[in-house]
Amino acid sequence: MKDTIISKNIKYIGADDKDIDLFENQYIVPNGVSYNSYIIIDEKIAIMDTIDKRKTNEWLQNLEEALNGRLPDYLIISHLEPDHAYNIGTVVEKYPNIKLVGNNKTFAFLPQFFDIEDLEQRKVVVKDGDILDLGEHKLHFIMAPMVHWPEVMMEYEESEKILFSADGFGKFGTLDTDEDWDCEARRYYFNIVGKYGVQVQSVLKKASSLDIKMICPLHGPILKENLSHYIGKYDIWSKYEVESDGVYIASASIHGNTYKVCEELKNILEEKGASKVVLADLSKEDFAEAIEDCFRYRKSSICFGYI
Ligand SMILES: [Fe+2]
Ligand SMILES: [Fe+2]
Structure with a gap:
């Protein structure tokens, strides 16, 4: 209100x-x-x-x-x-x-x-x-x-x-x-x-x-x-400290295959006990949100792929 x-x-x-x-x-x-x-x-x-x-x-x-x-x-x-x-x-x-x-x-x-x-x-x-x-x-x-x-x-x-x-x-x-x-x-x-x-x-x-x-x-x-x-x-x-425990994966994939690899990576991390794994598709999602999440989580990785 x-x-x-x-x-x-x-x-x-x-x-x-x-x-x-x-x-x-x-x-x-x-x-x-x-x-x-x-x-x-x-x-x-x-x-x-x-x-x-x-x-x-x-x-x-x-x-x-x-x-x-x-x-x-x-x-x-x-x-x-x-x-x-x-x-x-x-x-x-x-x-x-x-x-x-x-x-x-x-x-x-x-x-x-x-x-x-x-x-x-x-x-x-x-x-x-x-x-x-x-x-x-x-x-x-x-x-x-x-x-x-x-x-x-x-x-x-x-x-x-x-x-x-x-x-x-x-x-x-x-x-x-x-x-x-x-x-x-x-x-x-x-x-x-x-x-x-x-x-x-x-x-x-x-x-x-x-x-x-x-x-x-x-x-x-x-x-x-x-x-x-x-x-x-x-x-x-x-202070650029970690705010949330978790892993952030950002993917940009021309034909979708790199994105599939990132999905697999997310599954593996979850199976291994990662508390939270966030996967973003940079080709479609808000870049400003991606920047925010890169800073927010303990570990971030960015995958760019042509395949
Ligand atoms: Fe301003
Ligand atoms: Fe302003």
């Missing part, structure tokens, strides 16, 4: 995208994807990222409703990728006094996407450990380079103990999708940020000193309970 309730003064203003064909034009998303965005209402109002162009109207409506006649003071830019940043230009046009909050890299890249004439006056440059005071709410900035782009940063709101985790802890699937978090979060993780395990580890280290009650990512459900489960998964994945 869709749960977008955060607190009295922090609201969800994102949108679900159920009819997207391929996320990032490459990943199949049978249950769509959500573009999350949030707003913190205090003496100062901060919008936490915008969303993809595909859902601009819905997002603007949510934003206006949450603002309830007030004007936003800050737009926090955690990530410049267009699925989150597309509406920066819209916001600047609509709210001429809004300040844009990012780090040095954010503002180095931003002119590649937007032509904002008065950017110098409008920008608030933050670095690791800086705090933005909104009133009762205080945002601590945590630089998270390469989780998923070089300019990514996360924010920790100290009064409500909420971590705004950018693409971290994200998942495919709209918010009303009732499915296991691990499976689609793992596929998302290994395909989107999987090669940056070292950088994910360094963010987890910084986060370990924080008392986190809730994680608000830019995709997928808001995580409210059992946070050690999700953080534990990220720890395993980013």
Whole structure:
């Protein structure tokens, strides 16, 4: 069930995208994807990222409703990728006094996407450990380079103990999708940020000193309970540790004979007592799922055959 309730003064203003064909034009998303965005209402109002162009109207409506006649003071830019940043230009046009909050890299890249004439006056440059005071709410900035782009940063709101985790802890699937978090979060993780395990580890280290009650990512459900489960998964994945005992065999076979050999291999391993053997046909199955499974299981082998 869709749960977008955060607190009295922090609201969800994102949108679900159920009819997207391929996320990032490459990943199949049978249950769509959500573009999350949030707003913190205090003496100062901060919008936490915008969303993809595909859902601009819905997002603007949510934003206006949450603002309830007030004007936003800050737009926090955690990530410049267009699925989150597309509406920066819209916001600047609509709210001429809004300040844009990012780090040095954010503002180095931003002119590649937007032509904002008065950017110098409008920008608030933050670095690791800086705090933005909104009133009762205080945002601590945590630089998270390469989780998923070089300019990514996360924010920790100290009064409500909420971590705004950018693409971290994200998942495919709209918010009303009732499915296991691990499976689609793992596929998302290994395909989107999987090669940056070292950088994910360094963010987890910084986060370990924080008392986190809730994680608000830019995709997928808001995580409210059992946070050690999700953080534990990220720890395993980013250390490239084995998550599940088992063997993964991926086969690509032009005439089907190599696939038959792999089936036989699976039978032999099972007869010999292998707890779980997963056989995938790369010619037909989702490559993103294959990448996920390669990392997941203790032993993986890939067989390519012409015969
Ligand atoms: Fe991203
Ligand atoms: Fe994203």
